[in-house]
Amino acid sequence: MAKKEKKKQSKRYDHLSEMARITRLMKEMYERGQSALCEVRNSVIHGRGVYAACDIEKETQVIEYLGEYIDKDESEKRAWDQAAKAEESGDAAVYIFTLDKKWDIDGNVPWNDARLINHSCEPNCEAWIEEDQIFIYALRDIKEGEELTFDYGFDIECYEDHPCLCGTESCVGYIVSREQWPQLKEKLSDKNALQAS
Numbered sequence: 001m002a003k004k005e006k007k008k009q010s011k012r013y014d015h016l017s018e019m020a021r022i023t024r025l026m027k028e029m030y031e032r033g034q035s036a037l038c039e040v041r042n043s044v045i046h047g048r049g050v051y052a053a054c055d056i057e058k059e060t061q062v063i064e065y066l067g068e069y070i071d072k073d074e075s076e077k078r079a080w081d082q083a084a085k086a087e088e089s090g091d092a093a094v095y096i097f098t099l100d101k102k103w104d105i106d107g108n109v110p111w112n113d114a115r116l117i118n119h120s121c122e123p124n125c126e127a128w129i130e131e132d133q134i135f136i137y138a139l140r141d142i143k144e145g146e147e148l149t150f151d152y153g154f155d156i157e158c159y160e161d162h163p164c165l166c167g168t169e170s171c172v173g174y175i176v177s178r179e180q181w182p183q184l185k186e187k188l189s190d191k192n193a194l195q196a197s
C-alpha cells in the first residue's frame with residue numbers, strides 16, 4: 001500500500017476508535033444517570049418529573065445528579081443566559097448546583113434524569129454533596145408511584161417568577177427556600193392588604 005494511502009487509513013482508524021470511545025463514555029453516563037429506584041414520567045406538578053419505581057426507605061441514595069463541572073465564571077455566564085432565555089420563553093428551568101467555592105455542576109445534560117425532579121414545599125428528597133458529586137437522598141419513606149421532589153431553595157428576590165404548583169398542604173404558592181418562608185408570608189400578606197384597601 002502506498003505511504004499516503006496507509007496514512008489516510010490510519011487516520012480513519014483513529015477517528016473510529018475516538019468515536020467508539022465517545023459512544024462508550026456516553027453509554028456509561030446514561031447508565032450512571034439512571035436508577036432502578038425511579039423513573040421519568042409526565043408530572044402532575046410540571047412537565048416531566050421523576051417517580052419512585054418501588055418503595056424507597058428513608059435515607060436511601062436514590063440517584064446521582066450528574067452534569068458538567070464548570071467554574072464560577074462559566075456558571076455566572078450560563079446563569080445569565082438562562083435568565084435571558086427565561087425572559088423570552090417564560091420558562092425558567094435552572095439546573096446549576098453549587099458544588100464548592102470553585103466549582104458548580106450544570107445538570108442540563110440529557111443523561112441526567114435527576115434534572116427532571118420537581119420542587120415541592122413538602123419535599124420527600126434532598127440533594128447532598130459528597131466530595132465532588134451530588135446525590136439525591138430520600139428524606140422519608142417514599143411509596144412506589146410517588147413523585148420525587150426536593151426543595152429548590154430559590155432566593156425570595158424574584159419569587160413572582162416562580163409560582164409553585166406542588167399542590168401540597170403547606171404550599172406557600174411560590175418556589176422559595178424554606179428559610180425565607182417567614183419573609184415571603186409577610187410580603188404576601190402586605191400585598192393582600194394593599195389589594196383589599
Ligand SMILES: C[S@@+](CC[C@H](N)C(=O)[O-])C[C@H]1O[C@@H](n2cnc3c(N)ncnc32)[C@H](O)[C@@H]1O
Nearest residue numbers: 046047048092093094115116118119164165166
Ligand atoms: C429543573 S426543571 C424540572 C423538570 C421539569 N418538570 C421539566 O419537565 O423540564 C425545573 C423547572 O420545572 C418547573 N417546576 C419544578 N417544580 C415546580 C413546581 N413545584 N411548581 C411549578 N413549576 C415547577 C419550573 O418551571 C422549574 O423552573
Ligand SMILES: [Zn+2]
Nearest residue numbers: 121164166171
Ligand atoms: Zn409548593
